[in-house]
Amino acid sequence: MVELDWTATTPLSRIHVAGRHGAAQGAAGVTLAELSDFELVQVMARRGQWGAVAQACAEAYGKAAPARPQAVTAQGALLVWSGPDQFLILSPRGAAVEKARTSFSGMASLSEQSDGRSLIRISGFQARDLLAKVCSLDLHPAVFPVDAAAATSIDHTAVNLWRGEDSSGEAVFFLLVFATFAESLWRTMLDSGAEYGIAIDASGAWQP
Amino acid sequence: MRIACPFCGPRENGEFSYLGDAKPKRPGPDAGEEAVYDYVYLRDNVAGEMEEFWYHGGGCRSWLKVRRNTVTHEIFSVEAAAGAGAAKAAS
Ligand SMILES: [Zn+2]
Numbered sequence A: 001m002v003e004l005d006w007t008a009t010t011p012l013s014r015i016h017v018a019g020r021h022g023a024a025q026g027a028a029g030v031t032l033a034e035l036s037d038f039e040l041v042q043v044m045a046r047r048g049q050w051g052a053v054a055q056a057c058a059e060a061y062g063k064a065a066p067a068r069p070q071a072v073t074a075q076g077a078l079l080v081w082s083g084p085d086q087f088l089i090l091s092p093r094g095a096a097v098e099k100a101r102t103s104f105s106g107m108a109s110l111s112e113q114s115d116g117r118s119l120i121r122i123s124g125f126q127a128r129d130l131l132a133k134v135c136s137l138d139l140h141p142a143v144f145p146v147d148a149a150a151a152t153s154i155d156h157t158a159v160n161l162w163r164g165e166d167s168s169g170e171a172v173f174f175l176l177v178f179a180t181f182a183e184s185l186w187r188t189m190l191d192s193g194a195e196y197g198i199a200i201d202a203s204g205a206w207q208p
Numbered sequence B: 001m002r003i004a005c006p007f008c009g010p011r012e013n014g015e016f017s018y019l020g021d022a023k024p025k026r027p028g029p030d031a032g033e034e035a036v037y038d039y040v041y042l043r044d045n046v047a048g049e050m051e052e053f054w055y056h057g058g059g060c061r062s063w064l065k066v067r068r069n070t071v072t073h074e075i076f077s078v079e080a081a082a083g084a085g086a087a088k089a090a091s
Helices: A050-061 A096-103 A127-134 A179-196 B033-041
Strands: A019-021 A030-036 A038-045 A071-074 A077-083 A086-092 A108-112 A117-123 A149-154 A157-163 A173-178 A198-200 B002-005 B009-012 B017-021 B049-055 B063-069 B075-080
Touching: A019 A179, A030 A127, A030 A179, A038 A050, A038 A096, A050 A077, A050 A096, A077 A149, A077 A157, A086 A096, A096 A108, A117 A127, A117 A179, A127 A173, A127 A179, A157 A179, A173 A179, A179 A198, B002 B063, B002 B075
Parallel strands: A030 A198
Antiparallel strands: A019 A198, A030 A117, A038 A086, A038 A108, A071 A077, A077 A086, A117 A173, A149 A157, A157 A173, B002 B009, B017 B049, B049 B063, B063 B075
């Protein structure tokens, strides 16, 4: 009889190698990291229920659900717009799915995506240069400020992209991608950013 | 060609899939075979302005109704398709 040994890994664990990649001289222009240990719930308001959902969200998370392309920092969670009448709740591992289930009971359809997506953080002073090669959106701060979000495609792969708080005065971007596409997207970004020098951080837990 | 999604803003056409003419309406149950055949198979090949359905599958996954000139690719209007599930386009 075959012994099955199930080991939980992150979508990028097979190819995620911390350290320096690409151009080795000077400061790395881009820093990449895979973030893990999150819970992710897709919330889709039922027809005519968006107002109720936004209100329930305000009661449960301290902030109304985003009605436009934004990432809203709420109590213990990040609320990321993903389309009309729908958004994602990103929380650290815990009881987030159960909380969403009770908060939106009867007014929204929920779909748990915790292990279905990979979360990638892109930072560094040349992060936007790397993204400009693979993403068709204008990410200039004038039109894509902190907390801006977008549902778009990168390298023919649907992604949720948003801008977090700046770090050391530089923009920080987050990418949520289907787990099985994460490896391909990761390689594309390594190739695109090679000329800038990439520092890959050890993967860590996502924090709101 | 860029399509200004009412929810996402202007996006390259690679993010969208094309369904086709937005005009045909499903015939009633008593309309007869001819009308059903027409609805399912027959399409005008318009050189000029027409209304089309486009799907923003590489973005917010909304169905959109786009009025477009098929010769020049000029786009006159984009709105959420009726019954697509969306409440209202963001203003
Ligand atoms: Zn859209």
